[in-house]
Amino acid sequence: QKEVEQNSGPLSVPEGAIASLNCTYSDRVSQSFFWYRQYSGKSPELIMSIYSNGDKEDGRFTAQLNKASQYVSLLIRDSQPSDSATYLCAVIGGFQKLVFGTGTRLLVSP
Amino acid sequence: SQTIHQWPATLVQPVGSPLSLECTVEGTSNPNLYWYRQAAGRGLQLLFYSVGIGQISSEVPQNLSASRPQDRQFILSSKKLLLSDSGFYLCAWSGGQAREQFFGPGTRLTVL
Numbered sequence: 606q607k608e609v610e611q612n613s614g615p616l617s618v619p620e621g622a623i624a625s626l627n628c629t630y631s632d633r634v635s636q637s638f639f640w641y642r643q644y645s646g647k648s649p650e651l652i653m654s655i656y657s658n659g660d661k662e663d664g665r666f667t668a669q670l671n672k673a674s675q676y677v678s679l680l681i682r683d684s685q686p687s688d689s690a691t692y693l694c695a696v697i698g699g700f701q702k703l704v705f706g707t708g709t710r711l712l713v714s715p
Numbered sequence: 716s717q718t719i720h721q722w723p724a725t726l727v728q729p730v731g732s733p734l735s736l737e738c739t740v741e742g743t744s745n746p747n748l749y750w751y752r753q754a755a756g757r758g759l760q761l762l763f764y765s766v767g768i769g770q771i772s773s774e775v776p777q778n779l780s781a782s783r784p785q786d787r788q789f790i791l792s793s794k795k796l797l798l799s800d801s802g803f804y805l806c807a808w809s810g811g812q813a814r815e816q817f818f819g820p821g822t823r824l825t826v827l
Contacts, residue, residue, distance in 0.1 A: 637814045639815065639816075641818075646823075647820070647821075648803075648805055648818040648819060648820050648821040649759070649805070649818050650818070651815055651816070651817060651818075654814070654815055693758075693759070697814055702761060702764075702774075703749075703761070703816055705758045705759040706758060707757065707758040708758065
């Protein structure tokens with residue numbers, strides 16, 4: 606089992622819709638969770654961090670964390686074509702190392 | 716504000732040649748520094764991290780090495796490149812007890 610798992614996609618949504626990106630992790634002691642956005646050919650950019658169960662909202666982005674289910678998600682409201690990118694889930698586990706999933710590719714069509 | 720630089724941006728090298736990639740951070744002191752590699756279609760792999768000058772931890776056995784000669788400078792090296800060393804090399808930093816990591820623009824390395 607991979608430490609951090611994401612569906613590779615692509616996830617296709619129409620402009621204006623809600624995009625829902627999901628991630629599961631295997632290390633139960635994980636305490637810190639991050640979402641990075643990576644445009645093709647570019648480096649990852651941190652867009653959200655979440656440390657407590659529940660929801661955290663920042664503009665059009667909402668991160669959701671459920672530690673009991675070992676599940677973290679990212680919702681993007683009012684999706685725009687400029688949101689088309691690969692979204693990487695990352696988790697700091699018991700060894701205090703940041704472990705990345707392989708990413709979900711999001712395509713937002715006009 | 717903090718800024719992280721990497722150079723070169725792209726590099727094409729023959730198999731067996733040496734490698735030196737440089738990363739510098741501005742606007743912060745005593746950062747934690749990281750080298751990652753992202754191979755085509757694969758996730759980010761942590762190669763090295765450093766919590767201070769001269770302190771290097773290696774995550775995976777390979778023909779790469781890292782050094783931190785100054786507080787805000789991190790260098791990735793190889794004496795002889797392999798085809799499998801091709802990839803997107805990313806330097807990242809985090810500050811003190813902060814858990815977030817921030818990435819530089821990356822170096823795309825092609826070994827032929």
